[in-house]
Amino acid sequence: MIEELRNKARELLKTKQVEAVIGYQRASDGLSAIPCVIRSEEEAGRLIWDAACVYNLCGYLKDFRAKKLGIVAKACDVRAMIVLISENQLNRDDVFIIGMECCGVVDEKRARVSGRDGSDISSADKCKSCASCVPLAYDCLIKEKREKAKVSEDADKDKYEPVRKLEAKSLSEKSKSWKDEFKRCIRCYACRQVCPMCYCPRCVADQFMPVWFSKAGGIEGNFSWNVARAMHLAGRCIDCGECERACPVGIPLRDINRKIEKDIKELFGYEAGMKTDAKPFLACFDKNDPEDFIK
Amino acid sequence: MKIGVFICHCGTNISATVDVEKVAQVTSKLAKVHFSTTYLYMCSNPGQELIKKAIKEKGLDRIVVCSCSPSLHEKTFRKCAEEAGINPYLVEIANIREHCSWVHRDKKEATLKAIDIVRLAVAKVSRDKPLVKTYVPIEKRVLIIGGGISGIQSAIDIAFAKYPVTIVERESSIGGRMARFDKTFPTLDCAACILTPKMVTVSQSQYVTIYTCSEIEEVSGHVGDFKVKIRKRARSVDINKCTGCGACYAKCPVKVSAKFDMNLGLRKAIYVPFPQAVPNVPVIDRQNCLWFSAKNASGGTKKACGLCKKICNFGAIDYDMQDEIIEEKFGAIIVATGFTQFDHSVYGEYGYGKYKDVVTGLHFERMASSSGPTGGKIIRPSDGKEARDVVFIQCVGSRDEQKGVPYCSRICCMYTAKHALLLKEHNKDAQAYVFYIDIRAAGKNYEEFVKKVQDEYGAIYLRGRVSRIFEKGGKIIVRGADTLSGAQIEIKADLVVLATGLIARPETVKLAQMLHIPYDQNRLFTEAHPKLAPVETVTSGIFLTGACQSPKDIPDSVATASAASVKALGLLLQDKLEKEPLIAKVDRNLCSGCRACVVACPFNAIDMKEIEDRALKCKRDVAEVVEGVCTGCGNCTVVCRMSAIDIEGFSNRQIMEEIEAL
Incomplete structure (x- = not known):
């Protein structure tokens, strides 16, 4: 599989179909994968592919606007690209998607704890609720040799079960637990920087006229920031889980994202990045939209 | 910045519930407020003069008028401010009537709320920008x-x-x-x-x-x-060459039923719908024309007709027209x-539209017309015999929430009365029966007309619904109730005319x-x-x-x-x-070009424009508001995550200023 990937990259660079290929290379720890940009055929040997390729690389596409690029992409990464294309941030013709059949990636944080042998490395939470190992769109597909029908055995189960558990809590319980979580937020904005959907030229958190919420690290400002971040992802989040992975204080950001994702799916039947021709969710109006919440 | 606050008593509309003097006293102490006063009717001429005088004498540069809803007098006070020499968009209205005095009883609390409302308006006006139309x-x-x-x-x-x-x-x-x-x-x-x-x-x-x-x-x-x-x-007839002589449709060998005549008569495949048509130029019905069907038939073995083209002296027929x-x-x-007309075939009691002698009002019109398919005779479409006993049924489709439309079609009572009259005029022996729910004849000389039809033309009006219509022995049997006498009615009719309601054309949505x-x-x-x-x-x-x-x-x-x-x-x-300048405005530096506003705009007022971004050293798209089209509805600002769109006069800064003042 890796050799196939490297050959494809070489071919793309040789035929000048792309200026560079964004992919993964082995980190100095010899185990994890980090992003790399391959600009010549000779470098293509650095490319790797395995369950350590956790990162969503779409964010880098924004830094190479209007250049023809190749990108190594899993199913979830491609969903992010579909959203970016629908939001006019990416030109489909500018990317060559090297689609990777994916059997799930590792839970990076737990892998670090469990050590280097990799024996009890479990797959990431996001993969447990993912049902598609083949990307929705690609220009070439590199197939998984291992026999595995789907990413996870749990995929058929109710993927929103953890969300439902959270919902079942009382209002005061929820309020308290989220306040406790957000109290720890240090406003480093890693969640924003890593998010493929956060591409605003100037984030609302950085605006001065008006100041939307306090920039100091108090609970109000933290609460506002985290809620604003989640709301700005409503109907756009493709659950790549990068925000949660990047968060240095371990706020379970995916829980918030997925609560919104679930509500939108159940109320409006909309899933971000699942259709290449979908309009931005919050900008659309349909006469049949449920409105029983208007009292 | 010198803000003036003008509080209106509105007679007692406001002052009965709100202590306006107290509002004036408290708000005069707000930062940036230079002057505060009350008056009995601020919108009156003396009231406006008071504002103008205060602006000039106190050197005010923006004003808050605390009065009724801005939908009523915002324009008045903008004009007033303009006349006094300040930009009309440096005026804010604090609605202390509809939002306060009219909806509260407790004077103390209402006064406190009024003060809050004024505080917000003062905060907002301080962020107002002068705008130009x-x-x-x-x-x-x-x-x-x-x-x-x-x-x-x-x-x-x-x-x-x-x-x-x-x-x-x-x-x-x-x-x-x-x-x-x-x-x-x-x-x-x-x-x-x-x-x-x-x-x-x-x-x-x-x-x-x-x-x-x-x-x-x-x-x-x-x-x-x-x-x-x-x-x-494609009309297939050149409108500039055709003289309307009619030779083409005289010769055309094809006869099909005429839609214009509600399919009661026939027309040719090349035809004008009615003699006085404007323009008086025929059209070829390509589906029924022999020339086109021969051309479209596989192999083209059929002999093409082409008679109209041959007969036309002016070369007006053009089969190749696109x-x-x-x-x-x-x-x-x-x-x-x-x-368009309501389709009555949904009603089982009226025979699901399958009886030939159950027709609609428009069929009746065509029959009554002397230039129509029957030459002005009211006949039974089934056998062509003259109709004697005719039952008219009103409210077919109208006022029926289950199968039809909920509204009254307004014209059916009148046209049915007219039909009853025409029936008698066309055939002295005829008898009209009209089943109705209510007679709605609200128009000049309308009621008199209905009365005349009943009194002079002997139309029998029966208040009630028809329960069933069926064919028996060449007659249409109409069963219904006369709710005024309580009697069950059965009429052996020659013809039934349904007053089908008026509905929107289905294509209107598009x-x-x-x-x-x-x-x-x-x-x-x-x-x-x-x-x-x-x-x-x-x-x-x-x-x-x-x-x-x-x-x-x-x-x-x-x-x-x-x-x-x-x-x-x-x-x-x-x-x-x-154009009012209270429209959307895009901050290009903040705009990411995600197009959400373009999709959300109900007026197509946002276009994308490519700009050169010097910071990113590339070209990128940003939203641009088409000033003439934007109505300032604000949909775009809601979907804009970057807050790159502001509505002038309701900008994010103004709203935040208000929130912070609270």
Whole structure:
């Protein structure tokens, strides 16, 4: 599989179909994968592919606007690209998607704890609720040799079960637990920087006229920031889980994202990045939209 | 910054519940507030003078008027401020009447709330920016969609004012529904006699262009500058060469049932729908024409007909004619697309539309017409015998929430009364029975007309519903109840005429979406205000007339047609259009070009524009508001994650300032 990937990259660079290929290379720890940009055929040997390729690389596409690029992409990464294309941030013709059949990636944080042998490395939470190992769109597909029908055995189960558990809590319980979580937020904005959907030229958190919420690290400002971040992802989040992975204080950001994702799916039947021709969710109006919440 | 606060008593409307003096006293101490006072009626002339005087004497540079809803007097006070020399958009209204005094009883609490409302307005006014009105040019032409009586009347009115106007009509002739009618209530003028002179007037006018066999394909642009694509369907007859001699349809060998005559009569494959058609140029029905069916048949083994082409001395027949799409610009659009009939086949009690002798009012009109398919005889379509006992049933489809439409179609009571009268005039031995729910004859001389039909023409009016209709022994048996006498009624009728309701055409939805005008649950176009703006739509520059807005009779259609043309002319008479500056504005530095606002805008007022981004060293798209089209509704600001769009006068800074003041 890796050799196939490297050959494809070489071919793309040789035929000048792309200026560079964004992919993964082995980190100095010899185990994890980090992003790399391959600009010549000779470098293509650095490319790797395995369950350590956790990162969503779409964010880098924004830094190479209007250049023809190749990108190594899993199913979830491609969903992010579909959203970016629908939001006019990416030109489909500018990317060559090297689609990777994916059997799930590792839970990076737990892998670090469990050590280097990799024996009890479990797959990431996001993969447990993912049902598609083949990307929705690609220009070439590199197939998984291992026999595995789907990413996870749990995929058929109710993927929103953890969300439902959270919902079942009382209002005061929820309020308290989220306040406790957000109290720890240090406003480093890693969640924003890593998010493929956060591409605003100037984030609302950085605006001065008006100041939307306090920039100091108090609970109000933290609460506002985290809620604003989640709301700005409503109907756009493709659950790549990068925000949660990047968060240095371990706020379970995916829980918030997925609560919104679930509500939108159940109320409006909309899933971000699942259709290449979908309009931005919050900008659309349909006469049949449920409105029983208007009292 | 010197802010002036002017608090109105509104007689006792405000001062009875709000301690206005206290509001003045407290608000005068607010930061930036330089002056605060009260007056009995701030909107009165002395009240406005007081404001002007204070602005000049105290050197105020922005003002807050604490009074009624801004929808009532915001304009008044803006004008007042302008006259006193400050920008009219440096005025804020604190609504302490509808939002406070009218909805509260406790004076103490109401006063506190009023103070809060004023505080917010003061906060907002401090962030107000001076704005200037914008102007957009106007294309001095009007488009009328639909060439029925409404469209024709509008065209006549606009042409009279010497402005060019274009009628787009789907059928091959203008005239619409009215051309099919026999007589018109309550005066019994012959419909053709009063309509055809108007049709001739528009066709002769140098200011009127008529596109028949044409439909609207696409509409873009905005008030003063609508760009409209019109599809001219292939007529197969050259409108410039044809003289209307009629030789072609005399020779045409094909006979098919005529839609214009409600399929009661026949027409040729090349035809004019009725003798007075305008333009008097035939059209080829390509589905039934032998030439086209031979051409389309595989192998072309059939011999093509081509008789009309041979007979035409003017070379007007053109079998190769193709649809043509033309694009024109207009300053205003009048929608006059009319109505269609309710389909009564949903009613089992009326025979699901399967009995030939159960017809609709429009069938009756064609039969009553002397130029119609029966030559003015009221017959039974099943056997062609003259009808003697005729049952009329009202409210078919109308006022029926289950199977029909909830509204009253307004004209059926009157046209049924007219039919009952015409029946008697056409056949002295005939007898009309009318089943009705209520008689709604609210119009000039309408009630008198119905009374005359009952008294002088012997029409029997039965108040009740018909429960069943069935055929027996060549007669139509009508069973129903007369709820006034409580008797069960059974009538052996020759003919049953259903007063089917008026409904919107199903295609109206598509047109509404093209024009960006709203329609209601019955697919009738929605006026801007049911009382005060009945011919306007919320999209400026687009007006409504006739039955496409609600069921209307001829007098009402003509009245709204003239009203709509006055509104359109009012627009065209301006040198340029004044636009309120309270519209959306994009901050290009913040805009990511995600297009959410483009999708969300109900008015197509946002375009994308490519700019050179020096920071990113590349070209990128940003949103750009088309000033003439934006109404300032604010949808775009809501979907903009970057907060890159602001509504002038309601900017994010102003709103945040208000929130912080609270």
